[in-house]
Amino acid sequence: AAGVIQSPRHLIKEKRETATLKCYPIPRHDTVYWYQQGPGQDPQFLISFYEKMQSDKGSIPDRFSAQQFSDYHSELNMSSLELGDSALYFCASSLGPGLPGNTIYFGEGSWLTVV
Amino acid sequence: AQTVTQSQPEMSVQEAETVTLSCTYDTSESDYYLFWYKQPPSRQMILVIRQEAYKQQNATENRFSVNFQKAAKSFSLKISDSQLGDAAMYFCAYRVQGAQKLVFGQGTRLTINP
Numbered sequence: 001a002a003g004v005i006q007s008p009r010h011l012i013k014e015k016r017e018t019a020t021l022k023c024y025p026i027p028r029h030d031t032v033y034w035y036q037q038g039p040g041q042d043p044q045f046l047i048s049f050y051e052k053m054q055s056d057k058g059s060i061p062d063r064f065s066a067q068q069f070s071d072y073h074s075e076l077n078m079s080s081l082e083l084g085d086s087a088l089y090f091c092a093s094s095l096g097p098g099l100p101g102n103t104i105y106f107g108e109g110s111w112l113t114v115v
Numbered sequence: 116a117q118t119v120t121q122s123q124p125e126m127s128v129q130e131a132e133t134v135t136l137s138c139t140y141d142t143s144e145s146d147y148y149l150f151w152y153k154q155p156p157s158r159q160m161i162l163v164i165r166q167e168a169y170k171q172q173n174a175t176e177n178r179f180s181v182n183f184q185k186a187a188k189s190f191s192l193k194i195s196d197s198q199l200g201d202a203a204m205y206f207c208a209y210r211v212q213g214a215q216k217l218v219f220g221q222g223t224r225l226t227i228n229p
Contacts, residue, residue, distance in 0.1 A: 031215070033215065033216065033217075035217075037158075042206060042219040042220065042221050042222050043160070043206070043217075043219050044219075045216040045217065045218075048215040048216060050215070055215050056214070056215035056216055058216060088158055090160060092160075102148075103148075103150070103162060103165055104150075104162075104210070104217055105162065106152075106159065106160035106161075106162075108157070108158075108159045109158055109159065109160075
């Protein structure tokens with residue numbers, strides 16, 4: 001079965017640079033989520049989109065922005081990168097929150113290292 | 116605010132034995148979902164099992180089962196006949212019906228001893 005696809009899988013950037021992560025949800029899934037997992041930590045919710053509109057916002061820094069496109073893929077843009085942004089970034093997808101089958105499925109994650 | 120607590124940072128079990136991972140949560144909602152996710156060394160987040168709060172019957176998936184105690188706000192995971200491939204970090208997670216985000220516990224690192 002098709003899964004959530006994230007790219008790139010690994011990314012190395014220098015401080016103050018910009019990075020963009022891409023996410024392609026499971027086909028027919030209309031909701032996309034972004035999570036950040038630092039070393040030894042649990043995943044922290046950043047932001048989510050439902051039908052191309054931002055639907056919930058968590059602890060996302062102002063330096064980060066995201067959007068969902070007409071084909072439901074999403075991009076997370078991170079600017080003015082800091083060493084503390086080094087983490088594993090997960091994208092996840094699900095059917096809309098009002099539907100019974102709304103289990104959230106995760107991609108394999110994108111490793112961002114800021115040096 | 117909803118919180119999820121996993122009080123066991125680490126657990127270990129002998130291969131083929133049974134182990135139970137604990138999870139408690141705090142919420143004022145009545146309609147929600149609970150999940151256990153497994154994160155092996157590859158760091159991928161894999162759904163193990165889910166439980167709808169309105170269902171009294173405990174969910175079961177092969178060797179994995181839960182003990183859901185709604186009044187006590189407890190949601191433990193039992194792994195029977197433990198296998199080496201079960202070694203991973205296990206996260207308990209909570210989601211309110213209609214809400215977007217999952218709230219995760221701190222995780223329990225499970226080691227399987229051969």
